[in-house]
Amino acid sequence: MKKIISILARNRPGVLSHVAGLVTRRGYNVESIAAGPTENHAITRITLVVTGDAKVLEQVTKQFRKLVDIIKVDIVPHSLALTGELALVTVSAPPEKRSEILNLVGVLGVKIKNVGEDSLTLFISGSARSVDAAVKALYPFEIKSMARTGLVALPLEKGEEEED
Amino acid sequence: MKRSPSAAKPASPNAATLSGAEAIVRFLKDSGVDTLFGYPGGQVIPLYDALYDSGIKHILARHEQGAIHAADGYARTSGRTGVVIATSGPGATNLVTGLANAHMDSVPLVAITGQVPTTSIGSDSFQEADIYGISIPITKYNYLVKNPADLLDILAEAFYIASSGRPGPVLVDVPKDVQTAQIPYGPPAEVSIPSYNPSPQPHKEEVEALAAALSRSLRPIFYVGGGAVTTESAPEILRLAEESDVAVVSSLLAKGTFPDDHPLSLGLPGMHGAKYSNLAINESDLVVGLGVRFDDRVVGDVRRFAPLARVAHVDIDPAEIGKRLSVDIPVSGDLKLVLKLLLKLVKAKKRPAWRERVVKLKEEHPFVIPAAKGAIKPQAAIRAISEVANGEAVVVTDVGQHQMWAAQLIAAKKPRRFLSSGGLGTMGYGLPAAIGATLADPGVPVVLVSGDGGFQMNIQELATIRQYDLPVKIVISNNGCLGMVRQWQEFFFQKRYSQTIFPYNPNFAEIGQVYGIPSRRIADPGEVQAAVRALLETPGPGLLDVLVEPEENVLPMIPAGKGQTDFFEN
Numbered sequence: 001m002k003k004i005i006s007i008l009a010r011n012r013p014g015v016l017s018h019v020a021g022l023v024t025r026r027g028y029n030v031e032s033i034a035a036g037p038t039e040n041h042a043i044t045r046i047t048l049v050v051t052g053d054a055k056v057l058e059q060v061t062k063q064f065r066k067l068v069d070i071i072k073v074d075i076v077p078h079s080l081a082l083t084g085e086l087a088l089v090t091v092s093a094p095p096e097k098r099s100e101i102l103n104l105v106g107v108l109g110v111k112i113k114n115v116g117e118d119s120l121t122l123f124i125s126g127s128a129r130s131v132d133a134a135v136k137a138l139y140p141f142e143i144k145s146m147a148r149t150g151l152v153a154l155p156l157e158k159g160e161e162e163e164d
Numbered sequence: 165m166k167r168s169p170s171a172a173k174p175a176s177p178n179a180a181t182l183s184g185a186e187a188i189v190r191f192l193k194d195s196g197v198d199t200l201f202g203y204p205g206g207q208v209i210p211l212y213d214a215l216y217d218s219g220i221k222h223i224l225a226r227h228e229q230g231a232i233h234a235a236d237g238y239a240r241t242s243g244r245t246g247v248v249i250a251t252s253g254p255g256a257t258n259l260v261t262g263l264a265n266a267h268m269d270s271v272p273l274v275a276i277t278g279q280v281p282t283t284s285i286g287s288d289s290f291q292e293a294d295i296y297g298i299s300i301p302i303t304k305y306n307y308l309v310k311n312p313a314d315l316l317d318i319l320a321e322a323f324y325i326a327s328s329g330r331p332g333p334v335l336v337d338v339p340k341d342v343q344t345a346q347i348p349y350g351p352p353a354e355v356s357i358p359s360y361n362p363s364p365q366p367h368k369e370e371v372e373a374l375a376a377a378l379s380r381s382l383r384p385i386f387y388v389g390g391g392a393v394t395t396e397s398a399p400e401i402l403r404l405a406e407e408s409d410v411a412v413v414s415s416l417l418a419k420g421t422f423p424d425d426h427p428l429s430l431g432l433p434g435m436h437g438a439k440y441s442n443l444a445i446n447e448s449d450l451v452v453g454l455g456v457r458f459d460d461r462v463v464g465d466v467r468r469f470a471p472l473a474r475v476a477h478v479d480i481d482p483a484e485i486g487k488r489l490s491v492d493i494p495v496s497g498d499l500k501l502v503l504k505l506l507l508k509l510v511k512a513k514k515r516p517a518w519r520e521r522v523v524k525l526k527e528e529h530p531f532v533i534p535a536a537k538g539a540i541k542p543q544a545a546i547r548a549i550s551e552v553a554n555g556e557a558v559v560v561t562d563v564g565q566h567q568m569w570a571a572q573l574i575a576a577k578k579p580r581r582f583l584s585s586g587g588l589g590t591m592g593y594g595l596p597a598a599i600g601a602t603l604a605d606p607g608v609p610v611v612l613v614s615g616d617g618g619f620q621m622n623i624q625e626l627a628t629i630r631q632y633d634l635p636v637k638i639v640i641s642n643n644g645c646l647g648m649v650r651q652w653q654e655f656f657f658q659k660r661y662s663q664t665i666f667p668y669n670p671n672f673a674e675i676g677q678v679y680g681i682p683s684r685r686i687a688d689p690g691e692v693q694a695a696v697r698a699l700l701e702t703p704g705p706g707l708l709d710v711l712v713e714p715e716e717n718v719l720p721m722i723p724a725g726k727g728q729t730d731f732f733e734n
Contacts, residue, residue, distance in 0.1 A: 010359055013308070014296065021300050055486075062483035068305045068325060071359040 002031065003057055004076040004083065004153045007046040008038065010069040018067055019046055028052060028060050032150030043071065047152045049128075074155050081153040085131045087124040092142035094118050101141055108134045119144060179350050184312050185210035185343040188276065189218045191319050194351070197247055199223065199238065199603050201231040205251020206291060207278030210343040212249075223603065223632060226624035228255050230596040232262025233622070236271050237600030240583050241558055241608075243396075245272040245327045246600065252278045253291030256337070257298065261590055263333045264302040268587025269417055270390055272331035274322050275303075281341040282310055296337050304332030312345035320352035329362030330481045331394055364480065366497025366505060374452065374476050374493050374502075375509035381450035383518045384410045385473075387433070387462075390417035390586075391455015391480060391499045393579045398422070400503035401454065409515035411448070411522045413441050415456050416586040420576030425555075427523055434462035436568040439720045439731060440525035445470050446728045447521070453477040455499045458488045459587070460724075468727030478502050531572055536689035542641045542712040543569050544689065548696040549611055549639060550574045557609040557637075557700070558583065558601045562594030562618030565647035568718045570613050581608075592621025595638070599625060602634040609700060610635065616642040616669055626679040629705050637699050638681075638707040640672050643714040651717045655732065676707035683707035 009015045016035050023030050031049040038045045050060060057075060064073045093101050093116075101120055105112060114121035124134045128151050135146070182190060188211060192200070200222045204212045215222055225231035228250040235246030246266075250259050256277040266273045280289040296308040305325045307318050318336060326334040378384055392401060398421045405412050405428050412422040413433040422429055433441040445451060451473045458477070463469045466489040476493035477485045485494045495502055533543040546569045553559065555577035561567040561584045576582045583601060585593040598612040619640050629636050650664040676683025686695050686708065699708045721732040 010357075013310070014300075014306075017297065018300055025301050059483065059487060066481065066483050068357065068360045 001053060001057070002049060002051050004078065004081060004151065005048045005050055005061065005064070006074045006076050006081070006153050006155055007048070007064060007070060008072040009044050009046060009067075010071065011037070011042050011044040012069055015044060015069045016046065018069060019064065022063055022067065023048070023050070023060070026060065026063055028056065032148070034150040034152050036152070045152075047150070049151050076153055076155045080156045082156060083127055083151055083153045084125065085128050085149055085151050087131050087135060087146060087148040088113060088121060089124060089135060089138055089146045090114075090116075090119050090121040090144045091138050092118060092144055093120040097141060104137055108137060110134055179348040181346050182349045183210065183214065183343065184315050184338065184345050184347060185214040187316060187347055187349050188319065188338070188343070189214040189220065190349055191316060191352070192247065193218065193220060195323060197245075200247045200249060201225055201235040201238070201600065202249030203228050203231050203251070203255060205255045205278065207252040207280060207340045208249060208255075208343075210340065211276070211278065211338070223599070223628065225596065225599075226627050227622065228258035229262055229592065230599075230622050230625040230628065232259045232273070232275065233265070233590075233593050233596035234600035234603075234625075234628075235273055236262060236266050236593075237560060237583055237597030238604045239266075239271050239273060239600070240597070241580050241601040241604035243580065244604075245274055245323055247274050247276070249276045250278070251291065252280055252295070253293045255291075256295035257293050259295075259335075260298065260302065261588075263299055263335065265585055265588045265590045265593060266333040267302045267304065269585065270331050270394065271333065272327040273333040274326050275333060275335045277335065277337045278343070279308070279337045279339040282339045283341065285339065295335065299335045302333070303335050306335040306337070308337045309339065309342050312342045312347045315342060315347060316349070316352045320355050321357065324355040325357075325360065329360075330391070364497050366495060366502045368505070370493070370495040370497075371502055371505045372509060374478070374495050375506055377450055377474060377476060377493055378408065378410075378452065378506070378510050379513065382515065383448045383521070384408065384450045384452065384515075385430070385445060385448040386410050386412045386422075387415070387445075387451055387453045387456055388412060388418040388421050389415040389454060389456025392418050392421045395455065395498060395500040396579070397454070397500050397503050398579050400500065400507060404503065404507060404510065407512035408510060409513070409519045410452075411444055411518070413437070413445065415459065415462065416571055416584050418456070418579075419571060419582040419584075421579045423577045424575040425577065428519065430522065430526070432571045434459070435464065435722050435724070436572070436718050436720070437462070438531065438572065439529040442722065442728050443525055443529070444522060445473070448473045451475050453479070454503075455479060457484055457587075460488065463488055464722055464730075465725055465727045470728070536713070539713040540687065540689045540692055540710055542566060542643065542710070542716055543573060545639060545641060545692050545696065545710045545712065546570050546613060547573045548693050549613065549700075552697050552700045553609065553611055555581070557581070557611050558605070560584070560594050560598040560601055560610060560612045562612075562614040563589045563591045564615045564618060565643075565651065565716070565718050566613050566615045566641040568648075569641075591618035594618055595622045595625045595636075596628075598636045598638075599628055599634055602636055609637065611637045611639065611700065613639050613641060615647060616640055616644060616666070616672065617646045619672065623675070626676065626681060630680045634705060635703065636705050638676070638705070639696065639699070640707070640709045641712050642669070642672065642709055643712050643716070644669055645714055647716070648718070650715075654715070654717070655721075656723070672709040673707065676709075681705045681707050683709065685709040685711065687711040
């Protein structure tokens with residue numbers, strides 16, 4: 001079961017170390033972790049995508065809440081969150097393949113970030129699912145390098161904390 | 165938090181300007197810290213300079229691990245926050261075991277470490293180690309002070325976090341240039357951390373559910389843990405147990421919270437617990453954990469723990485509830501507050517049948533010390549300590565067989581009178597922890613029970629005992645081997661005693677003498693009682709090296725992961 005955990009934390013040096021360290025230490029599987037500022041400079045939002053059964057998720061949530069710097073922890077159902085992700089993908093684009101790729105670019109609605117001699121770097125944004133789909137569509141072409149930000153999420157209903 | 169982290173405190177016109185090091189010492193004094201443990205080194209010279217004529221008593225250990233275990237023993241005995249100082253690099257890394265030990269057992273400690281100057285951090289300088297990063301998983305919280313203006317607020321937070329809620333160790337890493345920077349000294353702002361709530365109010369509905377279950381129960385058991393010591397809940401537990409005939413089992417850390425000699429006391433449960441304790445849990449219809457972790461050494465096979473019982477769990481740390489076994493009645497909150505509410509909600513009710521059953525179980529399954537055949541039985545030496553100390557002494561153990569025998573046989577009557585490394589199981593803990601205990605409450609006798617293995621892990625602290633003339637009474641249960649591991653090898657590894665026998669051991673009585681500690685070795689079972697009495701009744705430190713039966717086993721035993729009544733029959 002894949003879940004989004006959205007954390008608000010005091011913006012202090014080391015807070016990401018504390019969060020990331022806890023995840024590995026307690027043996028949880030993390031698909032992605034993304035951190036950045038919020039509307040309040042003193043508060044950081046950390047979004048994790050984790051997998052595990054309900055019991056594991058309950059433990060991981062409780063362990064996060066225990067950290068001194070953690071203000072709020074939400075397990076956010078996909079339906080109750082705005083989510084988004086960015087990816088930069090460089091694909092091999094020799095002249096004979098280029099038009100095919102450009103065709104796909106139009107269909108997928110992705111942007112071209114850089115045009116190289118034999119490659120194109122594409123900028124993909126959207127929901128995790130649409131980024132997945134775009135990356136998958138690019139598989140038949142040789143993906144030379146890729147960077148993804150990991151999912152960020154904003155719970156829709158503010159202040160609604162799921163009880164555990 | 166009310167303060168903004170890096171804003172310099174507005175200095176009042178008459179605020180003294182002190183160096184960071186002087187400010188640390190001044191802060192400690194103003195906070196009522198009168199005893200420190202530590203070991204100097206290059207990056208804490210300014211701090212030690214400030215301590216030089218401060219009037220604070222600093223106990224110079226002979227190894228940083230000794231210093232931190234001593235601070236731990238001091239904290240457990242006194243209930244106050246223990247403070248330890250070490251230098252950067254190896255000094256700091258030598259604290260690691262002590263931090264992990266205190267973290268596992270929720271002991272309030274503040275460790276102040278020196279660090280290379282902020283300008284050198286990250287360059288692999290001489291004696292540089294990232295103790296901030298290293299200590300993240302083994303502290304409740306930790307700090308690297310980068311800005312001198314933050315120092316005092318960080319210290320205030322550190323002491324607050326260490327001692328509040330579920331206590332634990334906090335490390336403050338102070339670079340040398342922060343120690344030498346000039347800062348205005350003023351009383352630190354009131355600590356307020358919005359993300360941290362150390363004293364959660366219990367939910368009334370949860371306590372009511374527990375009260376209802378307790379009222380309905382026919383065979384209730386309290387399973388008491390270290391949280392009862394921290395919150396000083398012994399009186400409430402005693403009252404509730406007596407009013408309602410609740411049997412009480414105690415974890416290693418809670419030993420003494422409920423008097424061992426009480427008719428309703430069932431002592432230590434679990435792997436090496438009393439048979440009657442495990443049998444009672446097996447028959448119980450309601451097990452109520454009170455500030456306890458449901459540790460694997462107690463629970464064993466989760467599916468077979470308390471099979472007839474509903475399980476309730478009261479804990480200040482919600483992450484403990486449901487961590488190991490699923491709980492029917494969760495109650496999160498401060499134990500003392502929960503117990504006070506419970507006392508109001510639960511109507512006193514006698515349960516004569518259950519009380520009789522408890523007494524009968526104890527009669528049917530007593531601890532029997534086998535008769536000596538030549539060599540002294542280690543259990544006999546430990547029982548002699550219990551008889552002479554009569555519940556008045558602080559008994560400190562190391563880790564291993566003697567620790568389990570002490571848990572079984574020492575009759576503790578008060579909290580904070582039995583110190584043992586419970587969660588981490590740290591060999592080498594005992595000797596320095598006993599040093600700390602003598603400083604916490606100088607009027608109370610302190611007896612250390614150690615094995616010959618653990619004793620040698622911090623044997624250098626004998627010098628500390630001599631230097632400060634600390635009245636630690638040392639009893640070494642000397643079987644010439646690593647008894648607990650040897651026992652497992654005997655039971656489960658066909659007696660292949662791989663690296664658990666010491667073909668050479670020094671004569672510990674002679675070692676004690678060299679350190680200036682009156683010491684004696686005994687080997688005759690007839691000498692035990694008188695020798696233990698003489699040791700405890702002679703003022704000052706003393707050492708008794710007791711040569712015991714090497715192949716004695718700790719029984720009963722439930723092998724790891726087995727069910728509650730799977731007693732190992734040898």
